[in-house]
Amino acid sequence: MTASGRTVLLAGATSAAGLATTRALSDAGARVIATGRSPERLEPLADAGAQVEVADATSLAEMIVLADRIGAVDGVISLVGGWRGGGGLAGQSDEDFAALLPALQAVRATSRxxxxxxxxxxxxxxxxxxxxxxERPLAGGANYAAVKAASEAWTRSVAHGFAKAARDAGLPLSAASVIFRAAGALDPDLLAAAVVDLWNEEAPTLNDTVRVLGPRLAQ
Structure with a gap:
């Protein structure tokens, strides 16, 4: 069980994290498919060895079309993110909340x-x-924490779906749904290594787990 020979979709990959993960997976022998809405921003990913696809990871319709076109995949990593915060609870504007929602929308669309x-x-x-x-939401980051918490809940539901489908079919669990939590600012290299390691562990011990990237910070 390694990442070598796997086909991995990085949804919303036009970021430093997406580029680092593309390079790590490619170095490990995986086929990487990277999505983004901007052809120009996808160019560095193509240079790093990814097959690039112009597609909106928050759109279920576009993700279904992409899934039908590329066929078999072994991994889907949702990388749509962003940060809006500050100003205490009163500063948690509707505009900031709307700007953060694509992260949850991408989790829903890609998993389905x-x-x-x-x-x-x-x-x-x-x-x-x-x-x-x-784990401990702060007033100035309430919008952000709420969207992340909802995304985690959805991802745990995916884990339950994998387990139930295997159980109902009388088959061993072979699929796993995992949450990576960044402690502080996301380190692209830590994420990249963690993604590669997803195929170094069996699904029953990996499914429905939370993996912290970096040391936990005092809050």
């Missing part, structure tokens, strides 16, 4: 579109990037 492919992969992996802020 690729659910069947991940379950039939034999080593399907679904993962999101969250933050330790969900």
């Amino acid at each position: 579109a690729f659910d069947s492919a991940l379950q039939t992969s034999g080593a399907g992996r679904f993962a999101i990037v969250s933050a330790t802020a969900v």
Whole structure:
């Protein structure tokens, strides 16, 4: 069980984290498919060895079309993110909340579109990037923590779906849904290594787990 030979979709990959993860997976022998809405911002990912696809990870319709076109996949990593915060509770504007919602929308769209492919992969992996802020939300980051918490809840539901489908079919669990929590600012290299390691562990011990990236920070 390694990442070598796996096909991994990085949804919303036009970021430092997406580039680092592309390089790490490519170095490990995986086929990487990277999505983004900007052809120009996808160019560094293509240079790093990814197959790039112009597609909106927050759109279920576009993700279904993409899933049908690329066929079998072994991993889907949702990388749509962003930060808006500050100003205490009164400063948690509707505009900031709306700007953060795409992260949750991408988790929903990608998990639904690729659910069947991940379950039939034999080593399907679904993962999101969250933050330790969900453990103790602060007033100035309430919007951010709320969206991350909702994304985590959805990802745990994906884990339950994987387990139930395997149990109902009388088959061993082969797919896993995982939450990565960044402790402080996300370190792209730590995330990249953690994504590669998803295929170094068996699904029953990996499914429905939270993995912290970096040392926990005092709050």
